[in-house]
Amino acid sequence: MCYNNNGDNMNINNQNNKYTIWLYNLNSREYNLLIKEFPKEHFEVIDIMNDYTKFETLQKQKLLDKPDIVICDMNTEITNELRNILYKSCCGLAKVTTKSIDDPFASIFQLNDEKIEIMVKKNKIYMKQLITKKDFSIQKIIDLCQLSNIGKLQKLMKIEADNIIKTIDLNQELNSRKSISYVSREYLFKLAHTLNEIISLKDNYTAGHCQRVAIYSEALGHALNLSNSQIEDLILAAYLHDIGKIGLPDAVITKTSKLNDLEFNLMKKHVELGSSILPTEQLGYLKEAVRGHHEKYDGTGYPDGLKGENISLFAQILAIADSFDAMTSQRSYNKVKSAEEAFDDLIRHTKPKDIEGGLGMFYNPILVDKFVETISNSKTIMENLHHAKELADQKMLLNEQKEMLQREMEIQNEKNIGGNRYA
Numbered sequence: 240m241c242y243n244n245n246g247d248n249m250n251i252n253n254q255n256n257k258y259t260i261w262l263y264n265l266n267s268r269e270y271n272l273l274i275k276e277f278p279k280e281h282f283e284v285i286d287i288m289n290d291y292t293k294f295e296t297l298q299k300q301k302l303l304d305k306p307d308i309v310i311c312d313m314n315t316e317i318t319n320e321l322r323n324i325l326y327k328s329c330c331g332l333a334k335v336t337t338k339s340i341d342d343p344f345a346s347i348f349q350l351n352d353e354k355i356e357i358m359v360k361k362n363k364i365y366m367k368q369l370i371t372k373k374d375f376s377i378q379k380i381i382d383l384c385q386l387s388n389i390g391k392l393q394k395l396m397k398i399e400a401d402n403i404i405k406t407i408d409l410n411q412e413l414n415s416r417k418s419i420s421y422v423s424r425e426y427l428f429k430l431a432h433t434l435n436e437i438i439s440l441k442d443n444y445t446a447g448h449c450q451r452v453a454i455y456s457e458a459l460g461h462a463l464n465l466s467n468s469q470i471e472d473l474i475l476a477a478y479l480h481d482i483g484k485i486g487l488p489d490a491v492i493t494k495t496s497k498l499n500d501l502e503f504n505l506m507k508k509h510v511e512l513g514s515s516i517l518p519t520e521q522l523g524y525l526k527e528a529v530r531g532h533h534e535k536y537d538g539t540g541y542p543d544g545l546k547g548e549n550i551s552l553f554a555q556i557l558a559i560a561d562s563f564d565a566m567t568s569q570r571s572y573n574k575v576k577s578a579e580e581a582f583d584d585l586i587r588h589t590k591p592k593d594i595e596g597g598l599g600m601f602y603n604p605i606l607v608d609k610f611v612e613t614i615s616n617s618k619t620i621m622e623n624l625h626h627a628k629e630l631a632d633q634k635m636l637l638n639e640q641k642e643m644l645q646r647e648m649e650i651q652n653e654k655n656i657g658g659n660r661y662a
């Protein structure tokens with residue numbers, strides 16, 4: 240017999256706005272430990288004990304909703320097969336069509352006494368997070384669920400059960416995501432490198448900028464536990480993110496003073512230009528990342544004014560890395576910020592303006608948190624940033640002294656001319 244957390248017979252059709260959580264095969268100690276983490280007002284916790292088949296039958300009879308989160312004990316006799324069934328159940332929240340691959344889910348697997356594995360899925364990307372049991376908290380899960388936009392699952396739960404239960408081969412799905420084969424990825428890297436060289440002929444700053452954005456994005460990708468192939472795709476997206484600048488007039492992309500409105504509007508076109516030159520076949524998600532890297536979390540960005548989780552994860556990562564580099568690297572018209580000042584700026588841009596210290600919610604707060612933590616802990620990156628800042632400050636000081644000297648010479652010249660007049 241299956242029970243919910245109140246001990247009632249399970250006959251639930253979740254019409255409220257709670258997240259549904261399945262606990263599978265946990266012993267009473269684990270159950271009691273976990274149950275405290277899920278307040279009843281937000282979570283419908285269902286203990287499916289160890290009988291998945293009964294559960295499946297009830298589901299087919301439309302007596303149950305699909306879960307948002309699955310928790311099970313990997314220490315017990317759970318097999319890979321069952322694990323896949325549980326994964327499939329999560330995926331099955333959406334109709335199993337190509338479109339459904341975009342839909343998110345989260346599942347949590349208790350691996351052993353020490354670690355808990357959490358899987359979240361967003362925009363075709365599976366992110367695996369291992370956390371220690373000590374660190375396990377509901378906030379951690381909510382953070383991860385927010386990353387995967389699990390709120391959408393509530394809508395999906397209204398889908399008819401007949402359509403829900405279909406077979407899906409997770410491995411097949413994962414393989415289909417690997418749209419770029421190893422060989423063609425290597426080729427793409429070479430191509431991206433060549434394109435970067437072309438950009439450097441037009442604008443040296445942009446070429447270096449793309450490299451640094453790739454370094455920061457890669458670091459964040461690792462911190463988010465993206466797979467190696469996903470990180471390679473992310474690096475590629477970073478190298479290509481400003482590729483559209485190739486199509487803009489040199490006078491605009493190399494301008495050393497602030498852009499006027501007309502020039503800025505022209506500059507904005509680089510995202511559309513960039514994504515339009517990438518082929519749709521196989522590289523759809525790269526196009527999406529290139530097109531979306533100037534979107535803002537509150538919907539005030541360009542070119543599509545996308546909001547929140549409608550912006551692809553890659554584009555959200557690029558936006559943070561892009562701004563961080565713009566603030567910390569030398570572009571003639573900006574004063575270079577220290578890494579710490581730039582972190583502060585990013586954090587303030589995760590809060591709306593009406594909140595103290597907020598400058599507008601431009602970035603995903605969870606990603607910014609992770610970014611600040613990751614970059615500030617990277618000794619090499621921080622040393623490079625401090626060195627670059629020192630050089631930029633020295634250069635700025637020299638320029639100021641040069642300008643001062645120039646002004647003094649002009650004043651002296653004027654005095655001399657005046658003196659000569661009366662001589």
Ligand SMILES: [Fe+2]
Nearest residue numbers: 480481532533
């Ligand atoms: Fe850009």
Ligand SMILES: [Fe+2]
Nearest residue numbers: 448480481561
């Ligand atoms: Fe950029």
